[in-house]
Amino acid sequence: xxxxxxxxxxxxxxxxxxxxxxxxxxxxxxxxxxxxxxxxxxxxxxxxxxxxxxxxxxxxxxxxxxxxxxxxxxxxxxxxxxxxxxxxxxxxxxxxxxxxxxxxxxxxxxxxxxxxxxxxxxxxxxxxxxxxxxxxxxxxxxxxxxxxxxxxxxxxxxxxxxxxxxxxxxxxxxxxxxxxxxxxxxxxxxxxxxxxxxxxxxxxxxxxxxxxxxxxxxxxxxxxxxxxxxxxxxxxxxxxxxxxxxxxxxxxxx
DNA sequence: ATGGCTACGATCCGTAGA
Numbered sequence: 479x480x481x482x483x484x485x486x487x488x489x490x491x492x493x494x495x496x497x498x499x500x501x502x503x504x505x506x507x508x509x510x511x512x513x514x515x516x517x518x519x520x521x522x523x524x525x526x527x528x529x530x531x532x533x534x535x536x537x538x539x540x541x542x543x544x545x546x547x548x549x550x551x552x553x554x555x556x557x558x559x560x561x562x563x564x565x566x567x568x569x570x571x572x573x574x575x576x577x578x579x580x581x582x583x584x585x586x587x588x589x590x591x592x593x594x595x596x597x598x599x600x601x602x603x604x605x606x607x608x609x610x611x612x613x614x615x616x617x618x619x620x621x622x623x624x625x626x627x628x629x630x631x632x633x634x635x636x637x638x639x640x641x642x643x644x645x646x647x648x649x650x651x652x653x654x655x656x657x658x659x660x661x662x663x664x665x666x667x668x669x670x671x672x673x674x675x676x677x678x679x680x681x682x683x684x685x686x687x688x689x690x691x692x693x694x695x696x697x698x699x700x701x702x703x704x705x706x707x708x709x710x711x712x713x714x715x716x717x718x719x720x721x722x723x724x725x726x727x728x729x730x731x732x
Numbered sequence: 733a734t735g736g737c738t739a740c741g742a743t744c745c746g747t748a749g750a
Contacts, residue, residue: 487749488739512749514739539740540748585750593748625750644750677750680737691750723738723750 479574479731480505483621483694484715485582485677485724489513489544492722493521495715497528503712505728506548507573509580509621513542520544535569543569543580543622559610561603568604570611576702576731577615579608581622586643594643597625601652609659618699620661623677623724625693626653628663632692634673644691661697664709664729676711677724685716696729705731 482505486492489510500508513520513536520534529548535556536542543566545551551571558568570579581604586597612618626649630636639645657663665674675690684690698706709729716725 491739512739585748587748587750623750642750679750682736684737693750720738 479507479576480728481507481509481578481619481621481696481731482726482728483509483511483580483623483696484726485511485623485694485722487512487514487722487724489515489521489542490519491720493524495718495721497524499712499715499726500528500530500546503728507576507578508546509578510544510546511542511580511582511623513544514539515542533569533571535566537564537566541566541582543567543582545569545571545573545578545580547571547573549574558600558603558607560606561600563600567600568607572615575617577611577618579611579618579620579622581620581624583623583625585625586649589641589643589646598648598652601649601655605652605655605659608656608661612659612661612699616699616701618661619702619729620656620695620697621727622695623693624653624695626650627691627693628653628695632675634675634687634689634691639691644693656697660700662700662703664696664698664703664706665692665711665727667703667706668709674711676727678716680723694724694727696727698729702731707732
């Protein structure tokens with residue numbers, strides 16, 4: 479099974495990139511973030527034509543998540559229990575016995591801001607949710623834009639970013655807390671190129687300078703990590719005209 | 733040098749992203 483995650487930064491704008499990409503790479507499951515579409519406007523027919531069923535949880539302008547799969551999606555749930563939230567950031571479904579959780583973590587804006595506080599509270603609720611999901615589903619995959627670069631090697635210029643949002647110690651601690659539940663960062667199960675990132679700022683020629691961060695992740699429970707044969711970031715779609723600022727990340731389970 | 737893009741919904745600029 480091939481699993482993927484991609485923050486598309488507007489599914490309406492990126493639909494062609496997405497359908498081209500799935501045609502080329504043939505993932506079985508794709509988690510999307512920042513669809514920025516109300517459910518009524520979700521392009522279900524176009525994705526069906528591309529070979530994918532979809533479960534989606536969206537809103538106008540901001541946020542929005544979806545799971546696409548070539549096989550049926552079962553037991554779909556959305557949101558974090560005990561954490562009422564207008565912002566549509568979480569959807570989960572079971573696909574062929576694998577519990578898939580698709581996440582769009584809050585950005586946090588700036589350390590010390592109200593949005594930063596919301597981000598840390600969201601992560602605390604997420605941890606509780608994933609602990610329950612793990613107890614229920616030993617085959618658990620958590621994919622998404624987690625908006626945390628876990629280590630300095632995930633940051634193009636750690637000095638410049640030190641203490642900033644996406645990199646700050648409380649955010650990294652929240653990320654490590656997820657690993658502490660028994661999840662593995664699948665990207666780090668394998669040798670990877672130096673300076674591997676999944677997001678590059680649109681400004682300042684960020685992509686051309688490889689001035690990026692690795693903030694999109696695939697975390698796997700122990701039961702799935704032992705079946706994982708590869709994890710990679712696909713930079714190709716970031717090179718297209720009018721790209722998303724994020725690249726897709728893919729993991730293969732044997 | 734704290735900006736520089738991009739998407740969106742609203743106008744012809746503000747909000748948000750990361």
